[in-house]
Amino acid sequence: MRVFLLYNSPSSSFSIPPPTPPPTTTTHRPQKPLKPSFIRSLTATALSFNLLFFSPLSPLPPLSIASDFSPSSSQLECREEDQFIEEERAPELVTNEELVKEAWEVVNDSYLDTGRNQWSPESWLQKKEDIIGTYLPSRSKAHDVIRKMLSTLHDPYTRFLSPSELSKMGRYDMSGIGVNLREIPDENGEVKLKVLGLILDGPAYVAGVRQGDELLSVNGVDIKGKSSFEALTLLQGPTDTSVNITVKHGNCGPIKSVDLKRQLNAKTPVFYRLEKMDNGNTSVGYIRLKEFNALARKDLVTVSILTAMKRLQGMGASVFVLDLRDNLGGLVQEGIEIAKLFLNEGETVIYTAGRETQNVKSIVADKVPLITSPVIVLVNKNTASASEIVASALHDNCRAILVGEKTYGKGLIQSVFELHDGSGVVVTVGKYVTPNHLDINGNGIDPDYKKLPAWNEVAERLSKCQKQQFQKT
Structure with a gap:
């Protein structure tokens, strides 16, 4: 079982013009026995739960994948492992009844009830007893039973994925060279990294890399025994x-050894400019972050924000506005890294809470802040997910005030568990809690002001907040 760890209208009262809304999972591969088990993500964007976090509203379109590799006759005797790749997905690996039980076990082992009180170990065990003995003449009937079983949780983010839906979810290029990797165990139990798919006309495809090829090394580093996560980290770069x-x-x-030029088509979602306020007496560095782009390399947004802040400082900006209106989220790790740019070493960015006590963790800043100037963060009802993490981290650490509308309130962590027939179950496994211990999910974050205050008022409020925080320590 693979596990992929995941996830309107602007106010017109601001002097800075509102933006247009932008568009906005971690998978476990089946392993024998059927008991669900977590494996490293295929993507290279990991959080404390190795999670990738989706926006609550907008799905990502699939990319084109090439799958035209055909071995020559001289390779026919070496196809046993390729046959295993296909057979591992075959429905015959698991009966319909076992598939339903596997989905039940995923929820039983991992699901976090987020306050709806719709789940308990006892009630879920009863659910298992209810479905045992159900006549399942087809795979589609088994899928329907799983859907109905999950719907009783009344969690909009815990859901079933068909094999085709799950396949699309794993096809995003996080490598920069247009490949998607998969961990394949050989007959000795050792893991090999195989090319699961290629982006048509991507660097790897043009160089002759084909589906089914085994990756042996990256820049001379032997990747034997490494996970796809580790290999993709080596592959990434500017x-x-x-x-x-x-x-x-x-x-x-x-x-074959090939040199490839990394190509990342994702454009930076960062826009910035210098503005004059207070009759031209205050130079404001305005930074608009449209989204945390899930198709970009893992540090694209962070580098873009870093560059924007440095350039605005060089242009004389003494205060900053970070506009997160209509930012529905994306990669949570990007939000965490951006928040760290503003925080002092050791300050809490966010807490993660899971069903088990050992899953309660804090994520803290590990460097000195890039700027110490006052910051205003613009938010609205479409500020969600990773954007709420940034906003709450800066606000709760007295680094920024929030202006606008109450945020969306999407603070859940999902994992995507791949079942033995290639279908999947998206399950809520955790949630985010702000540094001030506010449960974001379903609550959102209230702004300090509905309209832009004067900058001297901002400075006074932040100074008072910092003094109160210091007195508590």
């Missing part, structure tokens, strides 16, 4: 830089 990879075509070779 756009237009080069990376060398060694691959084995099929199961018997040949081995």
Whole structure:
């Protein structure tokens, strides 16, 4: 079982013009036995739960994947492992009854009830007793039973994914060279990294890498025994830089070394400008962050924000406005890294809470802040997910005031568990809690002001907050 760990109208009262709304999972692969087990994510964006966090409203479109690799006759005797790749997904691996039981076990082991009081170990055990003996003549009937079983939780984020829906979810390029990797155990139990899919006309595809190829090394580093997470981290880098990879075509070779230029088509979602306020006496660095782009490399947004802040400082900005209106979220890790740019070392960015006590963790800043100037964060009812993490981190640590509307209130963590027939179950496994111990989910974050205050009022409020915080320590 693979586990992929996941996730309107602007106010017209601001002097800064409102933006247009932007568009906005971690998977476990089946392993024997059927008992669900967590495995490292295929993506290279991990949080404390190795989670990727989706926006509550907007799905991402799938990318095109090439799958035209056909081994030559000289390779036919080496196809046993390729056959295993296909057979592992085959419905015959698990009966319809076992599939339903597997989905039940995922929820039983991992689900976090987020306050609706619709789940308990006792009630969920009764649910299992209710479905045992159900006549399941087809795979589609088993899928329907799973859907109905999950619907009793009344959690809009815990849901069933068909095999095609789950397949699309795992096809995003996080490598920069247009490949999607998959961990495949061989007959000795050792893990090999295989190319699951390729982006048509991407760097790897153009260089002759094909589906089914085994990745052997990245820039001379042997990746034997490494996870896809670790390999993708080695593959990533700035756009237009080069990376060398060694691959084995099929199961018997040949081995090929190729140099690839990283190509990341995702544009930066960051816009910035210098503005004059208070009759031209105050230079304001305005930064608009439209989204946390899930198709970008993991540090694209952070680097863009960092660059914008440095340039605005160089232009004379003495205060900053961070506009998160209509930012529905995306990669939570990006939100965490951006919040750290404003916080002192050791200050809490966010807490994560799970069903088990050991899953309660704090994420803290680990460096000195890039700026110490007063900050206003603009928020509205479409400020969600990763954006709420940024807003609450800056606000609760007395680094910024919030202006606008109450935020959306999306603070849940989901994992996507892949079942043995290639379908999947998205399950809520945790939630985010602000540094001031506010449960974001379903509550949102209240702003300090509905309209922009004067900058001297901002400075006074932040100074008072910092003094109160100091007295508590």
